[in-house]
Amino acid sequence: MKLKISHETVYRYDQPIRNLVQSLRLTPSVFEGQKTHDWQIDVSGGIKGPGFRDGAGDWIEGWTVRGPVDHVTVRISGRIDTRDMAGVLRGHREMINPLTYLRDSPVTQPDAALRELAGSVTETDPLALAHGLSLAIHERIAFRNGVTHNGTTAAEALALGEGVCQDHTHALTALARLRGIPARYVSGYLHSTIDGQAHDAAHAWAEIMVEGLGWVGFDAANKCCPDDRYVRLGSGIDANDAAPIRGVAMGTGAEDMDVMVRVEEIAQ
Amino acid sequence: MSYYNEMFEGDRVRDPYARLRDWVETMPDDFRQMKQAEAEALFRRIGITFAVYGEGGDPDRLIPFDMMPRVFEQAEWRKLERGIKQRARALNAFLRDVYGRGEIIRAGRIPARLVYQNEAYEKSVVGVVPPRGIYSHIIGIDLVRTAKDEFYVLEDNCRTPSGVSYMLENREIMMRMFPQLFRGNRIEPVDQYPDLLRRTLESVAPAKCNDRPTCVILTPGHYNSAYYEHSFLANLMGVELVEGQDLFVDGEFCYMRTTTGPKRVDVIYRRIDDPYLDPLCFRPDSMLGIPGLMDVYRSGGVSICSAPGAGVADDKAIYTFVPEMIRFYLGEEPILNNVQTWTLWKDDDYRYVMENLGDLVVKEVHGSGGYGMLVGPKSTKEEIEAFRAKIQANPSNYIAQPTLALSTCPTFVEEGIAPRHVDLRPYCLCGDRIELVPGGLTRVALREGSLVVNSSQGGGVKDTWVLSE
Numbered sequence: 001m002k003l004k005i006s007h008e009t010v011y012r013y014d015q016p017i018r019n020l021v022q023s024l025r026l027t028p029s030v031f032e033g034q035k036t037h038d039w040q041i042d043v044s045g046g047i048k049g050p051g052f053r054d055g056a057g058d059w060i061e062g063w064t065v066r067g068p069v070d071h072v073t074v075r076i077s078g079r080i081d082t083r084d085m086a087g088v089l090r091g092h093r094e095m096i097n098p099l100t101y102l103r104d105s106p107v108t109q110p111d112a113a114l115r116e117l118a119g120s121v122t123e124t125d126p127l128a129l130a131h132g133l134s135l136a137i138h139e140r141i142a143f144r145n146g147v148t149h150n151g152t153t154a155a156e157a158l159a160l161g162e163g164v165c166q167d168h169t170h171a172l173t174a175l176a177r178l179r180g181i182p183a184r185y186v187s188g189y190l191h192s193t194i195d196g197q198a199h200d201a202a203h204a205w206a207e208i209m210v211e212g213l214g215w216v217g218f219d220a221a222n223k224c225c226p227d228d229r230y231v232r233l234g235s236g237i238d239a240n241d242a243a244p245i246r247g248v249a250m251g252t253g254a255e256d257m258d259v260m261v262r263v264e265e266i267a268q
Numbered sequence: 269m270s271y272y273n274e275m276f277e278g279d280r281v282r283d284p285y286a287r288l289r290d291w292v293e294t295m296p297d298d299f300r301q302m303k304q305a306e307a308e309a310l311f312r313r314i315g316i317t318f319a320v321y322g323e324g325g326d327p328d329r330l331i332p333f334d335m336m337p338r339v340f341e342q343a344e345w346r347k348l349e350r351g352i353k354q355r356a357r358a359l360n361a362f363l364r365d366v367y368g369r370g371e372i373i374r375a376g377r378i379p380a381r382l383v384y385q386n387e388a389y390e391k392s393v394v395g396v397v398p399p400r401g402i403y404s405h406i407i408g409i410d411l412v413r414t415a416k417d418e419f420y421v422l423e424d425n426c427r428t429p430s431g432v433s434y435m436l437e438n439r440e441i442m443m444r445m446f447p448q449l450f451r452g453n454r455i456e457p458v459d460q461y462p463d464l465l466r467r468t469l470e471s472v473a474p475a476k477c478n479d480r481p482t483c484v485i486l487t488p489g490h491y492n493s494a495y496y497e498h499s500f501l502a503n504l505m506g507v508e509l510v511e512g513q514d515l516f517v518d519g520e521f522c523y524m525r526t527t528t529g530p531k532r533v534d535v536i537y538r539r540i541d542d543p544y545l546d547p548l549c550f551r552p553d554s555m556l557g558i559p560g561l562m563d564v565y566r567s568g569g570v571s572i573c574s575a576p577g578a579g580v581a582d583d584k585a586i587y588t589f590v591p592e593m594i595r596f597y598l599g600e601e602p603i604l605n606n607v608q609t610w611t612l613w614k615d616d617d618y619r620y621v622m623e624n625l626g627d628l629v630v631k632e633v634h635g636s637g638g639y640g641m642l643v644g645p646k647s648t649k650e651e652i653e654a655f656r657a658k659i660q661a662n663p664s665n666y667i668a669q670p671t672l673a674l675s676t677c678p679t680f681v682e683e684g685i686a687p688r689h690v691d692l693r694p695y696c697l698c699g700d701r702i703e704l705v706p707g708g709l710t711r712v713a714l715r716e717g718s719l720v721v722n723s724s725q726g727g728g729v730k731d732t733w734v735l736s737e
Contacts, residue, residue: 021560064517099384103385240552246552
């Protein structure tokens with residue numbers, strides 16, 4: 001698919017802030033399934049700092065805003081050609097040993113219920129096992145907005161039986177790690193859901209290390225593997241580690257955030 | 269168990285201590301007590317009151333200073349020095365490797381799990397090669413002696429080893445109190461350490477630095493037990509002592525706030541732990557760090573000493589593989605011995621340790637400071653059984669070693685002078701060269717018969733002499 005993406009995040013502060021520093025993971029990954037054109041990142045009133053590709057293959061860009069300012073807009077726009085790779089991350093250059101992704105973070109710590117669920121999947125073929133784990137999460141956690149929050153753990157989401165893509169992804173990575181399989185959190189964009197309805201275009205899914213194939217994406221929320229409707233930005237141990245935007249500012253007031261993401265198909 | 273006495277061989281005084289014998293034996297009791305009080309007053313006045321090696325405990329407690337020096341001959345020291353430098357080279361080669369291609373793991377010499385699943389392995393710096401390929405710039409290597417020519421490495425400290433201020437102060441105080449001792453003996457100086465440290469830091473400035481590098485020491489603040497050492501070193505090196513809030517990131521670089529405006533910082537000698545360095549990369553709740561620092565570091569805008577992630581080289585599980593690293597990277601045989609170590613996650617080792625608990629020393633893999641350890645021969649049956657239960661609950665958290673016959677050194681005690689067990693921590697500096705000042709910090713277990721030299725367990729410190737040729 002040929003996709004056009006615009007993503008705007010506006011931070012509003014009720015007291016002016018100074019010295020905002022951001023670390024942005026907002027540039028599409030380079031692999032056989034994606035080819036990016038005219039990608040632009042802009043932070044209002046900001047100075048572009050270091051840009052580099054990290055060991056996970058993600059392009060990281062630092063920005064600073066000296067301020068004082070009462071709002072900051074992070075604006076991303078660009079075009080991308082995507083191909084359906086059936087979830088396989090082929091041709092992605094990275095240096096981190098997959099075993100590193102066996103470690104859990106506080107939000108993916110397993111509990112008894114997660115252990116039991118992980119043990120209930122009986123497939124032995126590595127690919128079938130990964131599909132089985134993803135399906136198990138899909139069946140046990142229904143998609144529902146507003147019932148979980150940023151800090152909800154995998155165990156909490158499973159107990160609740162509801163959540164959003166972040167919760168599905170945390171739970172699936174926890175499950176795979178319990179089976180001794182490296183797994184990670186991926187953040188990106190999604191053109192639409194499988195039923196064709198409009199969807200919150202900022203998205204997250206898991207990648208599981210499958211013997212013989214390498215990293216393969218699994219979207220437990222949508223019961224599928226990423227195809228050409230998915231745009232991959234970067235990965236991490238959990239949502240915080242893989243966050244597209246991380247920032248800290250000097251200031252005392254409260255912060256308010258508006259996000260607008262649009263992923264459109266461009267006519268051929 | 270018999271112990272190697274570093275001063276006496278039967279009645280004979282060993283060569284390095286020959287000139288100290290008269291000094292000790294002719295010293296009147298009241299004079300000794302007066303001098304001991306004077307030493308304590310000097311330490312108090314200087315304000316050097318912190319627990320060595322981050323051992324916790326009362327930060328304002330004075331560590332007892334013993335006036336009887338510990339002495340090495342030139343030849344003894346040369347061998348130690350070669351062994352320490354060899355180890356430092358191997359540890360840095362290991363770090364360069366595991367944050368790169370991981371050849372030693374591919375070659376099957378070290379289990380992948382121990383490295384990649386290690387808490388201290390930092391995936392955010394994979395592929396980042398710091399200037400000169402040095403990750404650990406100040407390595408504290410803890411040594412014990414068991415015979416004339418037998419030294420063992422107890423552990424390596426690759427992150428931010430502390431205690432060097434004691435090494436410098438012990439010498440300073442000895443020279444002030446007993447100047448005549450230093451006239452009669454040819455003792456190698458140690459006071460060049462701050463200059464060497466500064467040179468080392470400057471030598472690893474980033475390529476983007478095109479002036480004389482600006483170095484700073486980053487401290488967590490005055491509540492930290494080693495704050496004294498941080499300010500002491502900053503002072504002697506002539507560099508700024510800063511806290512996280514004094515530094516900020518702007519564009520591609522890191523700056524320090526000064527009265528005359530922002531000044532670019534090239535090298536940060538940090539005395540705070542990895543998780544607190546940068547809330548954008550590590551713990552989001554850290555108030556001690558500098559937001560954005562890791563992005564500047566990873567893009568080559570600033571050097572951090574020791575490099576984030578260096579801790580993977582120094583835990584007690586990796587320790588057992590250091591001789592293997594020396595062979596693999598340097599193609600040399602280790603000059604210094606490792607202590608035989610049983611790792612309790614291996615079945616055979618587990619069985620052996622459980623059967624011989626009363627003879628062994630058992631430590632936590634990530635423990636330090638002499639806490640959470642069992643010294644079998646010095647423990648009661650109840651203590652041993654209680655420890656056995658802890659091991660059974662989580663075997664992979666422990667390693668065991670034979671109880672070493674630590675050498676003794678004469679030490680001033682209530683009744684005069686008596687042998688007490690000692691260890692040694694030299695500080696190895698790695699930059700454009702690898703160097704160390706002669707000696708290091710000697711810790712002494714002041715309690716009779718005790719083998720635990722940690723200050724939290726009743727340990728003291730001594731001035732350490734290396735005699736010149």
